[in-house]
Amino acid sequence: MRSFGVEEEMLLVDPDTGAAVALAEAVTDGGEDAPQSELQSQQVETDTVPCTSLDELAGLLRAERRAAADAAARKNCQVVALATSPLAVSPSTTPKDRYLRMAEEYALTAQEQLTCGCHVHVRIESEEEGVAVLDRIRPWLPALLAMTANSPFWQGGDSGYASYRHQVWGRWPSAGPTDLFGTPEVYHDTIDAMIKSGGLLDEGMVYFDARLARHYPTVEIRVADVCMPVDDALLLAALVRGLVETAAREWDKGEPPSPVRTELLRLASWRASRSGLEGELVHPVTARPASAETVVRALLDHVTPALADIGDLDAATEMTGRLLSRGNGAVLQRRTYERTGDLAEVVRSAVTRTLDG
Template sequence: MSVTPTTTAPISTAPAGVLALGVEEEFLLLDAERPEPAPVVDAVLDRVSPALRASVRHAYLRTQIGVAAPPVAGLDALWRSMSLLREGVADAAEAAGARLVAIGAGPLTGPDAPVADLPRYHRTAERFGPLAPGHGLNGMHVHVGVGDPELAVQVLNHVRPWLPVLHAVTANSPFYQGVDTGYASWRSIMWERWPSVGPTPHLESYAHYRHLLDDLIASGAVLDDSMLHWHARLSATGPAVEIRAGDVCPSLEDTMLVAALIRALVATAITDVGAGLPAPAMNQQLLAAAHWRAAHDGLEGVAVDLVNQRPRPAWHLLRRLFDLVRPQLERHGDLEIATVLMSRLRSHGSGAARQRAAFARHATLDGVLTSLTEATRG
């Protein structure tokens, strides 16, 4: 879980019509020999190479670490940056006697991890108490460059019906306290404890967005702009729309597919806004139910079709989303690789499905974590 800004690099200048794209990921740190969380984030940070250090930072707990690639225009450039970050931090973790694991929530029992030793995190812990139990809730945030805040707010309205589908794609935390929870993303359920987490409401304007955020800060439920944890928001650190509904993905291939789909979805929304098309109307409670269903079933089960208000197989809705954003995938040069990655995701299943398959093979969570450690590094 991140409760502080983690994207400090400015949105890079992209070619005309191409939206800049950036990704943040959070990871669990495990002991190198035992399936136990390791509160060694400071030792890992000390061992990260100078070339990568500016893009690696604390997350909320000492058993977590985060990375953030500077936003770029090309998916291939983002892929290279994220690959270097995953490999570099995995190397640093190994040097510190730990393993880097891309998992939405720590699956084993044990005492809650200590908060990272930074003033803001201590202030958060004092205000909110034990809302982040266990060893860390690890998410993925995708930033898409949109410079006009009024346009960005309208984009938030337009993307809302598709975020539960992307939520299902990223589900990667079925185990908690040593057992299968029955949910594909148990992280999502624990994450809902925080008062500022949930689906983005319909917004009338940027002034409306700002007014709501200021009221939340005044209420004490939010410390500052960066602690607004709606599933989609305006980035607190740059001119961008930030989508933050999902678990961290087990492999970089999954991350890049989600990032490509989100950029294409944002670009599609911009086109619709420009054409004067209204955002789809939907009930906020049904939207929340769709996100709950995504957390429960993941990609392998049923999803809520918010356009037709009917349950459908999650894969059918993902295919529909792909078809919807296909023109923007093509315009951004991402269609070919996104098609390949969709096929691989269909073959391998979501992170939750892969974790359950690994448990069936190994019969232990240690075997699951070993598989995830290998997938994280790639």
């Protein structure tokens, strides 16, 4: 069974006002169990160790969120799994050399980049298998974005998008979907050419929606918003592992990847970012408009044989039903705002859901 793990970026907020606060240096200075710093001083990152079962991952995710919350509480703030700050914020760059270089080189793109994603790592047997997986999961990644969309508010107002994080993240020069690579050599040659062009500081700035991890034998799927309820992060991880296993089996049987063009993938991602689960998406197979539920269930059907073999099918099916019934993070945030008219209450409600589900 393929091992998998999850990285979650989260905001630090004031318990009273809900505003993002620049306390990452203090919160991350708490020893081995403390969360890690990120680009901006208003956010932190947690990550799990590799595991093999959803139950194990669930325990790890809850423990990591709780440890981050405890570390934040010691510095009089809270962690919240929101992909953007609902309230207006002026981000401040974490004072580390690499981040300061990024802020200088990429100017407003870096300075405004207070966004939080969820990254899923899944083990691969070789780079050949990893590139084959990257080539075959491309059409399905926008569906994952729609399911996890959790950033409707930006600088104190409704952006009109379910995932405005995706729009902001897309400003980086290397962000988004990729063409087919075919071989590890083409993959590495592409990255090497991107770095040599001068447009990227280093390989860490390869912000593809999915990539080979630099330091681990995994593929890393990076398209998703951070998820407010833990269950949504678990569902994301289960579906990603199912996608990787399904793609690896297709490659092993000699089935070619879909030749869908990158331009169409960008459009599908935009639509997922705009609509989330409340409207039509671009169907990954037909490339025609279809309801969000149709697309989500098509994804589940696509990975059903792999999920069944892994033992995750019942759990993934149940969590998918719950997600479609209650809505993603964007729906939950807007529902709270419609009820209260208070963005601070949106944040407070999300803090509770971050820890309690």
